[in-house]
Amino acid sequence: MLLHLSTWPEVEAYLSHSTGIILPIGSTEQHGPTGLIGTDAVTAEAIARGVGDEVSAIVGPTINVGMALHHMAFPGTMSLRPSTMIQLVQDYVTSLAKAGFTKFFFINGHGGNIATLKAAFAETYAHLADLNLSNAHLVRCQVGNWFTCSSVYKLAKELYGDREGSHATPSEVAVTQYLYPSAIKQAPLSAEVGSGHAIYSATDFRRRYPDGRMGSDPSLATPEHGKQFYDLAVKELSGYYLEFLNSD
Numbered sequence: 001m002l003l004h005l006s007t008w009p010e011v012e013a014y015l016s017h018s019t020g021i022i023l024p025i026g027s028t029e030q031h032g033p034t035g036l037i038g039t040d041a042v043t044a045e046a047i048a049r050g051v052g053d054e055v056s057a058i059v060g061p062t063i064n065v066g067m068a069l070h071h072m073a074f075p076g077t078m079s080l081r082p083s084t085m086i087q088l089v090q091d092y093v094t095s096l097a098k099a100g101f102t103k104f105f106f107i108n109g110h111g112g113n114i115a116t117l118k119a120a121f122a123e124t125y126a127h128l129a130d131l132n133l134s135n136a137h138l139v140r141c142q143v144g145n146w147f148t149c150s151s152v153y154k155l156a157k158e159l160y161g162d163r164e165g166s167h168a169t170p171s172e173v174a175v176t177q178y179l180y181p182s183a184i185k186q187a188p189l190s191a192e193v194g195s196g197h198a199i200y201s202a203t204d205f206r207r208r209y210p211d212g213r214m215g216s217d218p219s220l221a222t223p224e225h226g227k228q229f230y231d232l233a234v235k236e237l238s239g240y241y242l243e244f245l246n247s248d
Contacts, residue, residue, distance in 0.1 A: 020105065022105050026040035027068045028064055035168045054235075102140065105143075113143075170216060179230075
């Protein structure tokens with residue numbers, strides 16, 4: 001059930017038996033010479049919808065732009081500042097909490113969002129308490145990163161070993177190839193790829209990771225691998241969601 005394709009009476013009926021909602025969040029950023037700029041958003045959205053179908057949960061609109069300031073030296077990247085993203089998440093949750101939702105499960109496709117999301121949750125709890133909402137004490141937010149699911153991580157290591165890397169990875173590229181086979185890209189990849197450098201400014205990031213990859217070899221990706229990663233992520237995150245929904 002997708003929030004944006006539902007009517008308010010349908011949402012009201014849903015709230016009579018569940019107060020949980022899934023919110024996909026990703027990023028719009030470079031993913032190396034062959035990775036789609038929308039990788040983190042399209043993977044999070046597809047997996048969130050898969051989880052929603054599996055557990056009969058409502059799925060909210062995807063937050064397509066995340067915290068990706070360190071990628072801004074690459075054309076096409078868009079980013080929110082951490083302070084902007086905190087306010088956005090706070091407003092999303094507040095709007096939905098006023099309607100009666102209390103369990104917010106963010107399915108995330110971008111590692112750079114994690115720290116800001118956790119800060120946003122803390123700010124949101126304080127904000128809701130200040131508003132004196134009757135259900136403020138019941139509101140819970142949790143993030144599930146599909147790419148760190150244990151089953152996903154295990155398969156990536158089996159398929160790619162150290163060539164999985166940590167950005168523009170073959171696992172995430174494989175999922176986009178499964179979802180959008182008509183958008184599979186081909187480009188030459190340098191034999192040399194940056195790895196292990198600390199992340200500072202966007203300019204410094206591009207100097208250390210000149211083609212955008214971080215220790216990865218996305219040429220190993222296939223749509224068939226992507227289907228495997230998708231299925232594993234949906235299954236594992238469905239379990240996490242149900243556990244979260246039924247927790248105090």
